[in-house]
Amino acid sequence: MTAPDPLTLPRLPRNAEGPVFAEPWQAQAFALALQLYAQGCFAWTEWAEALSRRLTAAGPDDDGARYYEHWLATLEDLVTAKQLAAGAELAARKEAWADAYRRTAHGRPVEL
Amino acid sequence: MALRVKALESLMVEKGLVDPAALDAIVDHFEHKVGPRNGARVVAKAWSDPAYKARLMEDATSAIAELGYAGGQGDHMVVVENTPTVHNLVVCTLCSCYPWPVLGLPPVWYKSAPYRSRAVIDPRGVIGEFGVKLPDEVEVRVWDSTAEIRYLVLPERPAGREGLSEDELAALVTRNGMIGTARL
Numbered sequence: 001m002t003a004p005d006p007l008t009l010p011r012l013p014r015n016a017e018g019p020v021f022a023e024p025w026q027a028q029a030f031a032l033a034l035q036l037y038a039q040g041c042f043a044w045t046e047w048a049e050a051l052s053r054r055l056t057a058a059g060p061d062d063d064g065a066r067y068y069e070h071w072l073a074t075l076e077d078l079v080t081a082k083q084l085a086a087g088a089e090l091a092a093r094k095e096a097w098a099d100a101y102r103r104t105a106h107g108r109p110v111e112l
Numbered sequence: 113m114a115l116r117v118k119a120l121e122s123l124m125v126e127k128g129l130v131d132p133a134a135l136d137a138i139v140d141h142f143e144h145k146v147g148p149r150n151g152a153r154v155v156a157k158a159w160s161d162p163a164y165k166a167r168l169m170e171d172a173t174s175a176i177a178e179l180g181y182a183g184g185q186g187d188h189m190v191v192v193e194n195t196p197t198v199h200n201l202v203v204c205t206l207c208s209c210y211p212w213p214v215l216g217l218p219p220v221w222y223k224s225a226p227y228r229s230r231a232v233i234d235p236r237g238v239i240g241e242f243g244v245k246l247p248d249e250v251e252v253r254v255w256d257s258t259a260e261i262r263y264l265v266l267p268e269r270p271a272g273r274e275g276l277s278e279d280e281l282a283a284l285v286t287r288n289g290m291i292g293t294a295r296l
Contacts, residue, residue, distance in 0.1 A: 020143050020217050025114040030217075031138035032121055035130050044187070048259035052206040055225070064224035067208070072116055085123045093119035101115075112122070 026068035033075055042078050050074045050081075142217060150181045151214035151264060152285035156278045158191075159269045169193065172264065181213040189214070192255055193266040194295075199246055201239060201292035202255050202263045203231035209257035211264050215287060222291065232256065242293040265292045 021027040037044055054070040054077070055062065062070075080087050096112055104110045124130040154176055158165040168175040172189035176182075189211060192200040204210065205228050210218040221227050231238050235252045246252065255263040267289040273281070288294035 021139075023114070025117040027139040027143070028117045028121060028135065029113075030142070031135040032117070032124065032130065034138050035134055036124065038134075039129050041129060045259040048207050048209060051208070055207055055223075055228075058225065060225045060229065062225040064220035064222070064227075067220070067223045069113060072113060072120075075120060076116070079120065079124075084127065084129060085120070089123060090116070090119050093123055094115045097115050097118045097122070 021068075023068075026071075029068055029072045029075060033071065036075075036079070036084075041082055041084060047074070047078065050077050053077075142212070146181075146213060147216035148214075148285075148287035148290065149282070150179070150216075151211070151287070151290045152282040153179060153278070154181070154214055154264070155266060155285045155290065156282035158266055159281055160278050165266075168266070176214060176264075187211075187260055187262050189262055189264060190255075191264050191266050192253065194268045194292075196268070197249065198251050198253060199239070199292065199295070200253050200255060200263075200265045201231060201235050202257060202265060203228060204257040205229065205232055206256075206258070209259055209262055211257075211262040214264055215290060219287070239293060242288065244293070244295050246295075265290050267294075267296045270296050 021030065033047065036042065037047060051070065051074045054074050058066070058070060076087075076090060079085050080090070097110075100110050100112050121130065121132075121135070125132055154168070157179065158168050164175065164178075167178075168191050172191040175191075176189055187209070192202075194200055204222075208218055208223040208228075210222065227238065232254055235254050236246060239246060239252070257263055267285065269281075270284055273284070276284075284296060286294055286296065289296045
């Protein structure tokens with residue numbers, strides 16, 4: 001029996017040319033950046049410059065597979081630089097979600 | 113990664129900066145409504161309608177908006193036309209600026225460091241790796257996208273395809289053809 005082709009599995013987001021987001025968090029991170037931009041939290045040129053710094057730091061061998069990791073890091077950079085949230089606040093919230101996942105029974109909605 | 117996004121999202125929602133419903137709408141839009149088919153319709157219309165093509169070359173942002181595809185990041189669209197003597201290639205050397213409304217989200221290779229650097233240094237070689245052998249007499253022009261200007265390549269209309277409808281023409285247009293890593 002051959003392994004299922006992930007591209008043919010249902011509910012994986014894709015368009016005519018293939019998957020759009022590989023994992024749900026990537027779509028959320030993408031949408032967050034657009035929404036914060038739409039709210040006037042930063043200019044799109046600021047976004048491009050910040051993302052460019054992250055991509056440059058990733059080095060010449062970066063093959064694009066970790067693109068949304070850089071995207072998310074850029075988002076955190078800008079959110080902290082613009083003082084929309086502090087770094088410590090983000091870290092604490094991340095731990096709170098991790099705890100919530102650990103204590104929530106399988107199949108139940110995860111809540112803080 | 114998922115937890116970091118969740119942390120960020122929940123904080124932004126609490127601070128009133130982000131509406132969860134708006135996030136869902138954005139994701140739905142990019143997953144289901146945009147993609148290279150939009151760009152293909154622009155190209156097919158330009159091939160079939162000389163007046164539209166003239167407007168497209170003059171003011172691409174407005175001409176593309178005529179078909180209902182509008183940008184969201186305040187960027188301007190510029191269309192560059194392939195001819196028998198000129199081939200255009202689009203890159204974003206700094207990050208990954210890309211004309212989302214007409215092409216959807218960029219493919220992985222477009223976002224890779226090797227493409228971003230080599231497309232400028234050795235465009236002919238890069239195009240060759242996509243299996244396109246450009247004749248020596250064809251000039252290659254490289255367009256570096258920015259947060260303000262996004263480029264779309266208008267490929268040459270394939271020869272011997274007279275009498276096709278716009279829909280049939282659109283089916284001939286590929287994403288890579290509109291980035292410049294393919295010839296149609």
